[in-house]
Amino acid sequence: MTKRIAVIFDYDFTLIDCNSDTYVFERLWPSRPAIVQELYAEQFQQWTRSMDQAFALYYQHHPKNASRQTILSTVAHVPVQEQMLEAIRYSHALADLFIVSDANTDFIHAFLEKEGIQHLFTHVISNTPTNTDGRFGVAPYFDFVTREPHGCSLQCPPNMCKGKIVQDELQILQTYERVIYLGDGLGDFCPCHRLRETDYALARADFPLAKHIQENPIVANVRLWKSGHDVYQLLATLLKENESKAS
Structure with a gap:
């Protein structure tokens, strides 16, 4: 059953602590x-x-x-903060979890399976792994070479508009009462820009997303974090707050 809250994670430098x-x-x-x-x-x-x-x-x-x-x-052995994993496990009971990332789905699933948390996510959206003559490769999520550009000018790379994925493809803003988006990079600005007054953008402090939001304010509530511990505390507070309102 669909829950009332969606929590969306970027992957590199957000869910994990490096660029995969x-x-x-x-x-x-x-x-x-x-x-x-x-x-x-x-x-x-x-x-x-x-x-x-x-x-x-x-x-x-x-x-x-x-x-x-x-x-x-x-x-699969990329570094991750243990409290980030705990935040994911805790949040799953109260929210539907998503990953929208500019990495690739094979990288992400390899990590999730190693940590035993792949079943906690409703959708994982990323670039497409390829296999050409036995060689591992990566194709863009959005084929900007053969198709018309996606048309977004809010810091989105040509291969992916995370805002359109969140709003149009996954229909998250139309489905959930509250959305919490966690990110660090400029590619995360577009989905944060589309969030509503009841939503939250959790931006990693001292990373490009936080700086860009400071210069270009958004409608949603903004909270900064530096560690997995911060994320756990923020999600616990926001999800408990939502449960209290529901009851």
Whole structure:
């Protein structure tokens, strides 16, 4: 049964405590740990394409260590704060949980399965993993090459408008009485901008989202957090408050 509250998590630097895209190359290709950033700066200027090309280059140089199993078993061990996991387990009893991320679904599911929490999430939305001739890769969630642009100008990358995913595809704002959105990056600004007066944007302090909201105020209530402990306390307070009003 659908609950009255939705809690939406970004993944990198929000649910987990790193960027999973760069983490995998730091671990598997230590001689070129910044390969994705290099490709982004030198060639593509688009993160998902840079990520896919980085996997292609890694496969060329290290084919015996580039299997999907090796990649996913590596990225399943990304760092995470234990209290963030506790916040997820606690929130599941009172809210429907979602992940909307610019990583990719295989990375996210590998981590969730390792932690035994995959069943706690209603939907996981992210870029699409690919398998071309045995090579792991990533395709954009929104194919901006063959389709018309998604048309959003609120800091959204061309491959993903999280605001449209939250509002139009998942229909979260139309379904739930209250929405709580947790994020850290500029790509999280669009969904936060669409939130209502009864909703909450939980922005990671000293990260781009918090700074951008400070410069561009939104309608929703804003709370800052620095740690998994902060997130646990915020979610416990907000969810208990909603339960009290319901009773």
